[in-house]
Amino acid sequence: MGIAETPEPPYTAVIFTSLRTDGDDGYAQMALRMEELACEQPGYLGIESARGDVGITVSYWVDAEAARAWKAVAEHRGAQRLGRAQWYRAYRVRVAVVQRDYGRP
């Protein structure tokens, strides 16, 4: 997974920042599965993910409605529940509209 190939703005970014609990407890498998599942959703544009002291996953969507629909997918809701119960000590989700972007591919 590299830098997401997103279209011209505007589009929606969901920035998920988390602090993990100790141990894996199925976390790695779930994270991989959620990335696979996200790709299949309507309005999905891409995903970027990295972990150091904190984990940051940014998923990109055509609009806020597509991001909201992904949040509501049943299997994803199950992962969110387990995340709150056992995988994350703390987390924050920020839903944002990308207004401009630039860079070097």
Add this chain to the structure above:
Amino acid sequence: MGIAETPEPPYTAVIFTSLRTDGDDGYAQMALRMEELACEQPGYLGIESARGDVGITVSYWVDAEAARAWKAVAEHRGAQRLGRAQWYRAYRVRVAVVQRDYGRP
């Protein structure tokens, strides 16, 4: 560095995603210095950073103007130049407005 303690939305997020070249070449020192320098800028709200296959740094600002002013700070411009010349194989900067957020502190 943990999860940024940002105020109620709206505020601006600058999502910087990058692929590094091999070797350090002063990168770690520069990255630390840029985080210190960002903290001192007007309108700074927080920063989150992680690196895996890609590096993701999200900095938060009171508004787009504050984010733009940070981009223009002379020492930061020097780091951007060196980044393009030697540290990054590829990168993307996305400037976004956070519209809602939620989570568990």
